[in-house]
Amino acid sequence: MRRIGVLTSGGDAPGMNAAIRAVVRSAIYNRVEVLGIRHGFQGLLEGDMVPLGLGSVADIIQRGGTMLFTSRCEAFKTDEGQAQGVERLRAAGIEGLVVIGGDGSFRGARALSQRGIATVGIPGTIDNDIPCCDTTIGFDTAVNTAIEAVDKIRDTVASHDRVSVVEVMGRNAGDIALHVALAGGAESVLVPEYPVDLDDVVARLYRGLERGKRHSIVVVAEGTLSGPEVAAYLTRHTGFDVRATVLGHIQRGGAPTARDRVLASQLGNLAVQRLLDGATGQMVCVRDGSLCAVDFEEVFQGRHTVEPSLYRLVNTLAI
Ligand code: ADP
Ligand code: F6P
Numbered sequence: 190m191r192r193i194g195v196l197t198s199g200g201d202a203p204g205m206n207a208a209i210r211a212v213v214r215s216a217i218y219n220r221v222e223v224l225g226i227r228h229g230f231q232g233l234l235e236g237d238m239v240p241l242g243l244g245s246v247a248d249i250i251q252r253g254g255t256m257l258f259t260s261r262c263e264a265f266k267t268d269e270g271q272a273q274g275v276e277r278l279r280a281a282g283i284e285g286l287v288v289i290g291g292d293g294s295f296r297g298a299r300a301l302s303q304r305g306i307a308t309v310g311i312p313g314t315i316d317n318d319i320p321c322c323d324t325t326i327g328f329d330t331a332v333n334t335a336i337e338a339v340d341k342i343r344d345t346v347a348s349h350d351r352v353s354v355v356e357v358m359g360r361n362a363g364d365i366a367l368h369v370a371l372a373g374g375a376e377s378v379l380v381p382e383y384p385v386d387l388d389d390v391v392a393r394l395y396r397g398l399e400r401g402k403r404h405s406i407v408v409v410a411e412g413t414l415s416g417p418e419v420a421a422y423l424t425r426h427t428g429f430d431v432r433a434t435v436l437g438h439i440q441r442g443g444a445p446t447a448r449d450r451v452l453a454s455q456l457g458n459l460a461v462q463r464l465l466d467g468a469t470g471q472m473v474c475v476r477d478g479s480l481c482a483v484d485f486e487e488v489f490q491g492r493h494t495v496e497p498s499l500y501r502l503v504n505t506l507a508i
Pocket of ligand 2: 200291314315316358359360411441
């Protein structure tokens, strides 16, 4: 293999740049050229490519976002779009492609693999919602960003004897919410994987009040209800002064944590190794603590779940 491509797709995640750097440096180490495809699959359709040398990925390991830009591209879900993508790759002499993104992006990667382009995926999304892998690039940073915000919110909530409802991202997964609730000492958490019981949240607030607890934090995963909806319910059904904060895209930005940089570096390197070994149609990841590659088919058949013991622990510690 003499030339590979790399692109980022779907929502950006902190650590994507570290993964791009690892792909580029590992490839060049093995005397393989790299073309960066900008703006994800949309850029692939438009032939938006730049050569990436050693220097082009200098000083990006600490930066959030993605230097290759990203996009969501409906056209790539069609047969015509995928055929055009293959044509572009062949015309550019790209024999293997690394796709950094979530499971949607992996479906695009699988389509290319089925059409004869060797393709390996790297899990990059703050949501941590990809089956078969322990954690995704960006998740640790997003949780830490959200925790910093929750700590600040707690200062003001405590000063005013208020209840604060904090909505976090995660799409249909409750991982960010659970980790933020546990690490932020939240009094209640609502995640899509468990029944949403607002009366239980109310009961917990009153149980806390009986013990002299006059302020509380309720963490809500966006895949359940919106923060303002939950705040409105608590206002209607309690005597508490309630405020809602939607953390939003702040969770996607910022410098990646050391953990995300290490993970991104390992996975970027492994993705190149897999391509050089002739693999295709796989995701590289850490699974049960070990670096490995998993066929896309297994990923798509799998189901991501939150760790039940974490959910129980949040509720145990927030009695
Ligand atoms: P993520 O990769 O974070 O899950 P999306 O689900 O938005 O994000 O997917 C990113 C992009 O991947 C889509 O905009 C589209 O270009 C491509 N993609 C998603 N699903 C498919 C599919 N079934 N077939 C081909 N490409 C897809
Ligand atoms: O997948 C990452 C994510 O940030 C989700 O947590 C969220 O639901 C979604 O993307 C937001 O997408 P957009 O950037 O298009 O608003």
